[in-house]
Amino acid sequence: MKKVRNAIVGLGRIGSTLEEDRLREKPCTHAGVIASNPSCLLVGGCDIDREKRHAFSKQWKCSALFSSTDEMLKRTRPDIFHIATPPETHLEMVEKALRWHVKVVICEKPLAHTRQHAYRIARIHASGRIKILANHERRYSEDYRRVKRITQDRRYGKLRTITGKLILEQQEPLASVLWNDGTHLIDAIHFLVSERDHAGDVFSNRVRTMAVHGNLSTGRKNCSFFSRTTDLKEDLSIGKKTCYIFGRAAKIPVAIEVGGGRDHFLFELDLGFSRGRVRIGNGLYEEYESAESPFYEHMRSLKLVEVLPEQPGMWPEGPTGYFTKMLEDALLCLKEKGRNPVSSSVHGYLAIASIDEAVRRFSVHSG
Known part of the structure; x- marks a missing residue:
């Protein structure tokens, strides 16, 4: 051959x-x-x-x-x-x-x-x-593909929210963090909320930035999440602070924290479902399901679920x-x-389009 x-x-x-x-x-x-x-x-x-x-x-x-x-x-x-x-x-x-x-x-x-x-x-x-x-x-990693199946078959109910963290060790401008590593985070969100693996439906499902750092546009008014005033443009350029991005992907609320100047690296997503929760990231995978609470009467709490490989030797026992x-x-x-x-490359462009939109909103809000 x-x-x-x-x-x-x-x-x-x-x-x-x-x-x-x-x-x-x-x-x-x-x-x-x-x-x-x-x-x-x-x-x-x-x-x-x-x-x-x-x-x-x-x-x-x-x-x-x-x-x-x-x-x-x-x-x-x-x-x-x-x-x-x-x-x-x-x-x-x-x-x-x-x-x-x-x-x-x-x-x-x-x-x-x-x-x-x-x-x-x-x-x-x-x-x-x-x-x-x-x-x-x-998109090829078995842990993320499992989360996509969980989302599609509603194993833990309807997906309600997605929060993300992207934290780098080095003191790098936040715009650079977004552009270089944020593309992975944004594309992972696009992948998890899209109905199919391929590019046909992602144009309508990509992350749309609604707010940056302090003001969340609701369509009617701006809701302030921070009482102090911050130079957002400065945040992006010098990388000394943390920035927050708020938006939606396929109508799902998304919130992302981006930061630098730490002594560790964080890349993770936290998906909130109506009957459970999934946390996934570099070196991280956890599933939780709703169950009768062991802490309070007449209430429910989240219980950690044991994740087993579908076949021997497959993830999580084996590689992704x-x-x-x-x-x-x-x-x-x-x-x-x-x-x-x-x-x-269509997916690659859409991740960049979402990030470019976020960076532009920083510039507009700080101008």
């Missing part, structure tokens, strides 16, 4: 080196997932940094290394092209893939560094000339499979002409 040809541009962390992290679920990089799939062949790697090319060659036994993306695409003719470069280069890389007749692209998040570039990438995908996956990995399933989706997109990716 002929193997599927894969090439990578960007041989840094997500392209290759994170595979050396002993604590991460494997595979966790583009090179790692290619090497783990018996249907795939790594035919080339490209980076402008000579040391990264050398390290990549040593780790993955790949001799076809390039400093020019065009040269790599010309000489290796990949079926799947992995883009793991900075977001400001993504549109250029997609256009190169299109010129060299690549069939499937896997593009790292965020999809682009501006909403306009992200829209152009999504338009290229929508044209049908090339299929572009956005690596919003939680997020990177493995992403590449499997790309392989199906290559094989099936009419297939749309589970995580497409």
Whole structure:
């Protein structure tokens, strides 16, 4: 059987080196997932940094290394092209893939560094000339897929609210936190509230920002959540404070806390159902169901539910499979002409559109 040809541009962390992290679920990089799939062949790697090319060659036994993306695409003719470069280069890389007749692209998040570039990438995908996956990995992760099934079959009743936390260790501007890691959080919300995995219904379900930090627009009046006045623009630019975003996704109220300057990393969602609760995030998964309260008479409380694997060896005993399933989706997109990716560049654009809207509201409220 002929193997599927894969090439990578960007041989840094997500392209290759994170595979050396002993604590991460494997595979966790583009090179790692290619090497783990018996249907795939790594035919080339490209980076402008000579040391990264050398390290990549040593780790993955790949001799076809390039400093020019065009040269790599010309000489290796990949079926799947992995883009793991900075977001400001993504549109250029997609256009190169299109010129060299690549069939499937896997593009790292965020999809682009501006909403306009992200829209152009999504338009290229929508044209049908090339299929572009956005690596919003939680769409492929078994724990998030379980929560989606819980939401759809109403195991704990109707979904009422979603709250999120995105906290970074480094002192980074909040706008940058939103743009780089917030895309994952927003896309996860889009995924959980949409009726289907694919992009057909997400335009109406994406997170719509209604307020930032202090004023929640109800359609009739503004309700103040904070009594003090804050320079919201300053919050976004210097990253010293926490900001809050309020909105709706598929009519579900959403509240997100974004912060920096901590000594720990937090990425989590808390879904409130009419008869239960689910908490999910990095290193976190909990389900609660409503039960007769052991603390109060004639009341109900939430009780932690034991989560068992559907089959032996599967999550939560085994891996979530997020990177493995992403590449499997790309392989199906290559094989099936009419297939749309589970995580497409359209989803990537919609996450950026929601974040861009939030950032613009900060600027308007603080101007």
